[in-house]
Amino acid sequence: MASRYAETYQSWKNAPHRFWKEAAEEIDWVKSGDEAFDGSSGQYGRWFPDWECNTCYNCLDRHVEGGRADQPALIYDSPITGTAATYSYKDLLDRVQAMAAVLADNGIGRGDRVIIYMPMIPEAAMAMLACARLGAIHSVVFGGFAAHELATRIDDAAPKAIIAASCGIEPGRVIAYKPLIDAAIDQSSHKPDACFVVQRPQQVADLVEGRDHDLGLLMEAAFSAGRTVDCATVKATDPLYILYTSGTTGQPKGVVRDNGGHMVALKWSMSNLYDIKPGEVFWAASDVGWVVGHSYIVYAPLLHGCTTIVFEGKPVGTPDAGVFWRVISEHNVASLFTAPTAFRAIRKEDPDGKLMAQYDLSNFRALFLAGERADPDTVNWAADQLQVPIIDHWWQTETGWCIVGNPLGLGQLPVKPGSPTVPMPGYDVQILDDAGHPLPANTLGNIVIKLPLPPGCLPTLWNAEKRFHDAYLAEFPGYYKTSDAGVIDDDGYLSIMSRTDDIINVAGHRLSTGAMEEVLATHPAVAECAVIGIADQLKGQLPCGFVVLKAGVNRPHEEIEAELVKLVRNQIGPVAAFKLAITVERLPKTRSGKILRGTMRQIADGESYKMPATIDDPAILDEIFGAMKERGLAGSS
Missing domain, CATH: 3.30.300.30 (ANL, C-terminal domain)
Known part of the structure; x- marks a missing residue:
């Protein structure tokens, strides 16, 4: 099929506000407005300024009401513990409401911050959705992070509560989370009111009286009682979450994601970029602690009415380099999204793809790679082994979704190994020299994005407007600095060569x-x-x-x-x-x-x-x- 990319991208350039207003029709709004963009607010403008919504409603309730109640919403597959579970949209909604009821009983509501410190278990996704339901702002911290790093995030976000698991499980070891949480709270100036703990059988945590709660027991009581919790109405511009990313000063940067623009961008990407239909199984083999886990394990697949997979394992060693193929085959995965590093590890252990041959991958359609540069050798190896499109695409924690990719849903463009292909609608990507001047094609320089950023991207950093401006907007006025270096060729294809820090001067x-x-x-x-x-x-x-x-x-x-x-x-x-x-x-x-x-x-x-x-x-x-x-x-x- 001929690609519709060029006309779609041009339609965005011709009328950017209209483009995103039409995309917003895919979302159920409590209140919509005439204006899709307010250029006078925030650092570079805000999307859907007077609109109102709830992200959890769009992920769960509307699908239950619309005929997907019995469709699998979330599959938990844990080779590391030898357990698996499937939750329908109705199951997931009931359990999210049970968790939301527990949180509401403890005074958590709209605008409150909640830190989620979890391994890859279903309750991690439930916690994110429960916070979204209440209008609370979640901040997921990768389970097992050091106590000091957790403490810096507690002090910055000032959470009312922490939702955690008693432990995480790695090949050959169990990591007790509760001692890390206790040490972090001891170190932090801000003290959360409560800590809710999912007790895992591999390591049961000791609970501090008066502060800690057994979340599993409380959820079970709320679930058995059939507790329901209405979705809070929030502004589209209200924060959905804060996700901390490493800062050059040692102080982590709290990337803010809003509710409305986030939903619009992710929903658009599922069909147009990933070519996924509602009801299909989409697997992002990442972790909920990272932006890929937020966007494409939890939110985008559920917004789109898909089945998502929460995988607690590794690409090799749980038990071998064939586990990805086993998951794809067993769960009928249409597309996999993972890091190039995972495929380099699989290739190292099974260079001839012998383990792949043991599984039926006939329903598998595409592999998407992001997180680090996908070197041509890895892309070519994967293409030879899988015989499906291998799509490298490039984005950042800050943007929340793809900047440059190959939009399968609009019709695949020719692949150039080493290039993530072309900018998505919303992104005007340019190459500038260090003085801010445009560079000709095929010339290495700073990759920047002309403002405004599209829906879904960060509007600011948490409680740090000046830092946001200084880190991203100050060096190249009128542009967002990606801190990546690369070239755009004569066909408009971008190649990311390195972080700007990794350009060396010989x-x-x-x-x-x-x-x-x-x-x-x-x-x-x-x-x-x-x-x-x-x-x-x-x-x-x-x-x-x-x-x-x-x-x-x-x-x-x-x-x-x-x-x-x-x-x-x-x-x-x-x-x-x-x-x-x-x-x-x-x-x-x-x-x-x-x-x-x-x-x-x-x-x-x-x-x-x-x-x-x-x-x-x-x-x-x-x-x-x-x-x-x-x-x-x-x-x-």
């Missing part, structure tokens, strides 16, 4: 570490890689590549490393000054799979660094330090 030449990673990833022995710039007295910076080899590669590391150096010199040229490749067992990553290149660079340069709160396994940094020390890198001795 003897006056601005070079992208991402371009070097693309080259390294083409070597048949390499499973994944990361390139950083390390300080050099002569040239300013020099690139250093870290590579993880595929399972079963038994050749001498020095031999492979020499081939990698030659590969980069041949494909990028001597200007790259690429002379050092180091083989390591694993790369340091966040729990969402992003490689911690900045921390690696600080170690190499001998700078002091703070242990990243989101790191998956702190021991990996010691391994990286040891590998650098063996090579005598600056600062590592």
Whole structure:
């Protein structure tokens, strides 16, 4: 089918307010208005300024009323505990109302903040929806975050309550959450009134009398009594949630998401970008602690009347690299959305896709990748193995949904491996130099978005208007700064080359570490890689590549490393000054799979660094330090 992308994008450019007002017809409003946008309010304007709504109603009630009561809304699949459960839209609504009743009984209502500190269990999604039902503002903090990091979020959000689980479960270990919560509350200046705990059998928590409550028992009582809770009416511009993302100052930034624009953008994306129909199964293999989990585990699939999956497991090790295919096959998944890192891990363990062949994937239509650059080698491997469209798309915590993608629902555009394709309606993406001047096609520069941002994007940071302006709007007036660097080609396709921090300056030449990673990833022995710039007295910076080899590669590391150096010199040229490749067992990553290149660079340069709160396994940094020390890198001795 011919793509309708160009005409759709142009229709947005011709009449942006009308475009989003028409998209808003997909949402049930308590009150709608004549104006879709007020350019005079907020930092760059606000969407649906006088409109009123409730997000939980749109996710659950309207589907129950509209004939989807018995359709599965949420499937819980936990290979880590060996349990599974399916909740229909009616089941989910009843349980969300039971939780909302418990919260309301404890004085939680419109505008109150609630921190949710949960693993990947159904109650995490229920807690988000219960808060939305009451008009309370939730802030999900990844379960198992360190006490100090949780304390900073408690002080910033000033929550009335915390909703938690007694523990999280990782392969081979149980992480007790309650001691972390207690330590965080001890450290914080703000003291929440209550803590509601879902007791998991793997680790039952001790409850503090007068403050802590057994949420499971209270919910069961409310559920058995058939308690119902009306949806609070909120303004479209009222916050739905706060999601904290790491700040350069060490103080986390509370990204605010509003109710109305968020629903409109996510609902539009399900059919037009992801090509998903109501009633189909959509799986985002992420975590509710991250923006992907907010947008595409909980809100977008339920807004669209789909079935969503809450998966408590890992792409490898629970029990093997075939678990994704098992879930897709068992639950009839139409599309999967995950991080490129997950596929690099699967490819490392099962490079020939033998485990994939054990499952029926005949109903699987598309794979979407985001969260980190999808290197062409990983994209090509996935395409060869799956024989379905592999769609790389790019967005940020701040935007809440896709900036640049390949809109399957409008008709797929040609794929260029390494490029997430083209801007979605609402996003006028441009490339500027450091002085703010537009750059010609095929020239590396700062990726910016012309204001206003579309519905669904952050209007501000929580209690930090000036910080919002300084962080995102000040450097390039009239634009939102993405802090990513890239190029737009002659066809309008964007390629993200790196964070602007990862553009290195080698003897006056601005070079992208991402371009070097693309080259390294083409070597048949390499499973994944990361390139950083390390300080050099002569040239300013020099690139250093870290590579993880595929399972079963038994050749001498020095031999492979020499081939990698030659590969980069041949494909990028001597200007790259690429002379050092180091083989390591694993790369340091966040729990969402992003490689911690900045921390690696600080170690190499001998700078002091703070242990990243989101790191998956702190021991990996010691391994990286040891590998650098063996090579005598600056600062590592």
